Amino acid sequence: TQLLEQSPQFLSIQEGENLTVYCNSSSVFSSLQWYRQEPGEGPVLLVTVVTGGEVKKLKRLTFQFGDARKDSSLHITAAQPGDTGLYLCAGARDSGANNLFFGTGTRLTVIP
Amino acid sequence: DTAVSQTPKYLVTQMGNDKSIKCEQNLGHDTMYWYKQDSKKFLKIMFSYNNKELIINETVPNRFSPKSPDKAHLNLHINSLELGDSAVYFCASSQARGITFGSGTRLTVV
Numbered sequence: 407t408q409l410l411e412q413s414p415q416f417l418s419i420q421e422g423e424n425l426t427v428y429c430n431s432s433s434v435f436s437s438l439q440w441y442r443q444e445p446g447e448g449p450v451l452l453v454t455v456v457t458g459g460e461v462k463k464l465k466r467l468t469f470q471f472g473d474a475r476k477d478s479s480l481h482i483t484a485a486q487p488g489d490t491g492l493y494l495c496a497g498a499r500d501s502g503a504n505n506l507f508f509g510t511g512t513r514l515t516v517i518p
Numbered sequence: 519d520t521a522v523s524q525t526p527k528y529l530v531t532q533m534g535n536d537k538s539i540k541c542e543q544n545l546g547h548d549t550m551y552w553y554k555q556d557s558k559k560f561l562k563i564m565f566s567y568n569n570k571e572l573i574i575n576e577t578v579p580n581r582f583s584p585k586s587p588d589k590a591h592l593n594l595h596i597n598s599l600e601l602g603d604s605a606v607y608f609c610a611s612s613q614a615r616g617i618t619f620g621s622g623t624r625l626t627v628v
Binding site: 437439443446447448449450451454492494498501505506508510511513 | 522558559560561563608610615617618619620621
Protein backbone atom coordinates (compact mmCIF):
# COMPACT_ATOMS: atom_id res chain seq x y z
CA THR A 407 0.00 0.00 0.00
CA GLN A 408 1.38 3.38 -1.06
CA LEU A 409 0.68 5.63 1.89
CA LEU A 410 2.22 8.75 0.36
CA GLU A 411 1.52 9.65 -3.26
CA GLN A 412 3.69 12.23 -4.93
CA SER A 413 2.81 14.21 -8.02
CA PRO A 414 3.98 14.70 -10.59
CA GLN A 415 6.02 11.54 -10.97
CA PHE A 416 8.28 13.16 -13.57
CA LEU A 417 8.93 16.85 -14.20
CA SER A 418 11.17 18.41 -16.81
CA ILE A 419 11.47 22.19 -16.84
CA GLN A 420 13.69 24.95 -18.13
CA GLU A 421 16.16 26.74 -15.89
CA GLY A 422 14.53 29.73 -14.21
CA GLU A 423 11.02 28.27 -14.06
CA ASN A 424 9.08 27.67 -10.86
CA LEU A 425 7.61 24.32 -9.86
CA THR A 426 5.62 22.62 -7.12
CA VAL A 427 5.74 19.00 -6.04
CA TYR A 428 2.90 17.53 -4.01
CA CYS A 429 2.89 14.78 -1.41
CA ASN A 430 -0.55 13.49 -0.42
CA SER A 431 -1.85 10.90 1.98
CA SER A 432 -5.05 9.87 3.73
CA SER A 433 -3.04 9.25 6.90
CA VAL A 434 -2.02 11.75 9.56
CA PHE A 435 1.69 12.06 10.28
CA SER A 436 3.45 13.54 13.29
CA SER A 437 6.07 15.02 10.98
CA LEU A 438 6.99 15.03 7.35
CA GLN A 439 10.39 15.17 5.75
CA TRP A 440 11.68 15.94 2.28
CA TYR A 441 14.77 14.32 0.83
CA ARG A 442 16.68 14.76 -2.42
CA GLN A 443 18.49 11.84 -3.99
CA GLU A 444 21.08 12.06 -6.76
CA PRO A 445 22.12 9.12 -8.96
CA GLY A 446 24.37 6.65 -7.18
CA GLU A 447 23.82 8.26 -3.79
CA GLY A 448 21.50 7.91 -0.86
CA PRO A 449 18.71 10.39 -0.10
CA VAL A 450 19.79 13.55 1.72
CA LEU A 451 17.46 15.22 4.21
CA LEU A 452 16.37 18.72 3.17
CA VAL A 453 13.83 19.64 5.82
CA THR A 454 11.49 18.36 8.52
CA VAL A 455 8.09 19.96 9.13
CA VAL A 456 6.22 19.19 12.31
CA THR A 457 3.31 21.56 12.87
CA GLY A 458 0.18 21.60 10.73
CA GLY A 459 0.30 24.64 8.45
CA GLU A 460 4.02 25.08 8.98
CA VAL A 461 6.03 26.73 6.22
CA LYS A 462 9.80 26.43 6.01
CA LYS A 463 12.10 28.11 3.53
CA LEU A 464 15.48 26.86 2.45
CA LYS A 465 16.90 29.43 0.00
CA ARG A 466 14.77 28.93 -3.16
CA LEU A 467 12.88 25.97 -1.70
CA THR A 468 9.65 26.43 0.25
CA PHE A 469 8.11 23.53 2.14
CA GLN A 470 4.60 23.47 3.55
CA PHE A 471 2.89 20.97 5.83
CA GLY A 472 -0.87 20.74 5.42
CA ASP A 473 -3.13 21.94 8.23
CA ALA A 474 -4.38 18.41 8.83
CA ARG A 475 -0.82 16.98 8.66
CA LYS A 476 -1.79 14.66 5.81
CA ASP A 477 -0.07 16.39 2.92
CA SER A 478 2.86 18.59 2.02
CA SER A 479 4.23 20.57 -0.88
CA LEU A 480 7.65 21.62 -2.09
CA HIS A 481 7.90 24.76 -4.20
CA ILE A 482 11.11 25.67 -6.01
CA THR A 483 11.58 29.18 -7.31
CA ALA A 484 13.82 29.88 -10.31
CA ALA A 485 14.95 26.28 -10.68
CA GLN A 486 18.58 25.63 -11.49
CA PRO A 487 20.28 22.57 -13.05
CA GLY A 488 21.71 21.77 -9.62
CA ASP A 489 18.15 21.14 -8.40
CA THR A 490 17.93 18.08 -10.66
CA GLY A 491 17.29 14.91 -8.71
CA LEU A 492 14.73 12.59 -7.17
CA TYR A 493 12.64 14.29 -4.49
CA LEU A 494 11.14 12.06 -1.82
CA CYS A 495 8.71 12.97 0.92
CA ALA A 496 8.56 10.78 4.01
CA GLY A 497 6.04 10.72 6.81
CA ALA A 498 6.67 9.67 10.40
CA ARG A 499 3.92 8.28 12.62
CA ASP A 500 5.84 8.89 15.84
CA SER A 501 8.20 11.53 17.16
CA GLY A 502 11.30 9.73 15.91
CA ALA A 503 12.35 8.42 12.54
CA ASN A 504 12.01 4.76 13.38
CA ASN A 505 9.39 3.97 10.81
CA LEU A 506 9.35 6.46 7.98
CA PHE A 507 6.96 5.90 5.10
CA PHE A 508 8.47 7.20 1.90
CA GLY A 509 6.52 8.69 -0.97
CA THR A 510 6.52 7.47 -4.54
CA GLY A 511 9.09 10.09 -5.62
CA THR A 512 9.26 12.94 -8.12
CA ARG A 513 12.08 12.94 -10.63
CA LEU A 514 12.97 16.54 -11.50
CA THR A 515 15.12 17.52 -14.45
CA VAL A 516 16.11 21.16 -14.89
CA ILE A 517 17.35 21.89 -18.38
CA PRO A 518 20.00 24.62 -18.71
CA ASP B 519 34.81 11.56 7.05
CA THR B 520 32.04 9.39 5.62
CA ALA B 521 29.10 9.39 8.02
CA VAL B 522 27.41 6.14 6.94
CA SER B 523 29.55 3.84 4.86
CA GLN B 524 28.47 0.58 3.32
CA THR B 525 30.37 -1.98 1.29
CA PRO B 526 30.40 -3.15 -1.38
CA LYS B 527 28.87 -0.48 -3.63
CA TYR B 528 28.14 -3.02 -6.35
CA LEU B 529 27.43 -6.71 -5.94
CA VAL B 530 26.69 -9.09 -8.80
CA THR B 531 26.01 -12.69 -7.85
CA GLN B 532 24.25 -15.81 -9.02
CA MET B 533 20.94 -17.10 -7.78
CA GLY B 534 21.23 -19.30 -4.73
CA ASN B 535 24.38 -17.67 -3.38
CA ASP B 536 24.74 -16.15 0.09
CA LYS B 537 26.09 -12.62 0.38
CA SER B 538 26.66 -9.93 3.01
CA ILE B 539 26.60 -6.15 2.95
CA LYS B 540 28.47 -4.30 5.67
CA CYS B 541 27.52 -0.96 7.18
CA GLU B 542 29.22 1.34 9.65
CA GLN B 543 28.26 4.77 10.96
CA ASN B 544 30.56 7.20 12.77
CA LEU B 545 27.85 9.64 13.83
CA GLY B 546 27.25 8.15 17.26
CA HIS B 547 23.61 7.51 16.37
CA ASP B 548 21.59 5.02 18.40
CA THR B 549 19.38 3.75 15.59
CA MET B 550 20.38 2.06 12.35
CA TYR B 551 18.30 0.83 9.43
CA TRP B 552 18.27 -1.14 6.25
CA TYR B 553 16.11 0.15 3.41
CA LYS B 554 15.42 -1.38 0.01
CA GLN B 555 14.89 0.76 -3.10
CA ASP B 556 13.30 -1.01 -6.05
CA SER B 557 13.63 -0.30 -9.75
CA LYS B 558 10.84 2.30 -9.52
CA LYS B 559 12.81 4.14 -6.83
CA PHE B 560 10.34 3.24 -4.09
CA LEU B 561 12.14 3.20 -0.76
CA LYS B 562 10.92 0.84 1.93
CA ILE B 563 12.22 0.07 5.39
CA MET B 564 13.35 -3.50 6.05
CA PHE B 565 14.85 -3.41 9.54
CA SER B 566 15.48 -0.97 12.33
CA TYR B 567 17.90 -1.51 15.21
CA ASN B 568 18.21 0.64 18.32
CA ASN B 569 21.32 0.11 20.43
CA LYS B 570 21.88 -3.30 18.84
CA GLU B 571 18.29 -4.42 19.43
CA LEU B 572 15.84 -5.13 16.65
CA ILE B 573 12.83 -2.81 16.87
CA ILE B 574 11.32 -3.04 13.39
CA ASN B 575 11.20 -6.02 11.12
CA GLU B 576 8.96 -5.40 8.15
CA THR B 577 7.60 -8.17 6.01
CA VAL B 578 10.96 -9.38 4.83
CA PRO B 579 11.77 -13.01 3.95
CA ASN B 580 13.76 -14.73 6.67
CA ARG B 581 16.51 -15.22 4.11
CA PHE B 582 17.48 -11.69 5.15
CA SER B 583 19.21 -11.55 8.51
CA PRO B 584 20.57 -8.34 9.97
CA LYS B 585 23.34 -8.46 12.54
CA SER B 586 24.43 -5.64 14.80
CA PRO B 587 27.69 -6.45 16.62
CA ASP B 588 27.72 -2.97 18.18
CA LYS B 589 25.88 0.34 17.97
CA ALA B 590 28.00 1.55 15.04
CA HIS B 591 27.55 -1.46 12.79
CA LEU B 592 24.59 -3.11 11.13
CA ASN B 593 25.37 -5.78 8.56
CA LEU B 594 22.90 -7.49 6.27
CA HIS B 595 23.28 -11.13 5.31
CA ILE B 596 21.17 -12.64 2.57
CA ASN B 597 20.83 -16.38 2.02
CA SER B 598 19.77 -18.17 -1.14
CA LEU B 599 19.57 -15.07 -3.27
CA GLU B 600 16.69 -14.79 -5.73
CA LEU B 601 16.25 -12.70 -8.88
CA GLY B 602 13.67 -10.56 -7.09
CA ASP B 603 16.27 -9.50 -4.52
CA SER B 604 17.92 -7.31 -7.14
CA ALA B 605 17.65 -3.73 -5.86
CA VAL B 606 19.64 -0.99 -4.19
CA TYR B 607 20.02 -1.52 -0.46
CA PHE B 608 20.62 1.48 1.77
CA CYS B 609 22.00 1.48 5.26
CA ALA B 610 21.05 4.50 7.37
CA SER B 611 21.23 5.85 10.89
CA SER B 612 19.39 8.44 12.96
CA GLN B 613 19.38 10.05 16.36
CA ALA B 614 16.19 12.09 16.15
CA ARG B 615 13.91 12.73 13.21
CA GLY B 616 16.25 12.96 10.26
CA ILE B 617 17.88 9.93 8.70
CA THR B 618 21.40 9.86 7.27
CA PHE B 619 21.73 7.38 4.44
CA GLY B 620 24.74 5.58 3.05
CA SER B 621 25.41 5.71 -0.67
CA GLY B 622 23.80 2.33 -1.31
CA THR B 623 24.73 -1.14 -2.52
CA ARG B 624 23.41 -2.12 -5.91
CA LEU B 625 22.72 -5.84 -5.77
CA THR B 626 22.18 -7.67 -9.05
CA VAL B 627 21.20 -11.32 -8.95
CA VAL B 628 21.71 -13.19 -12.21
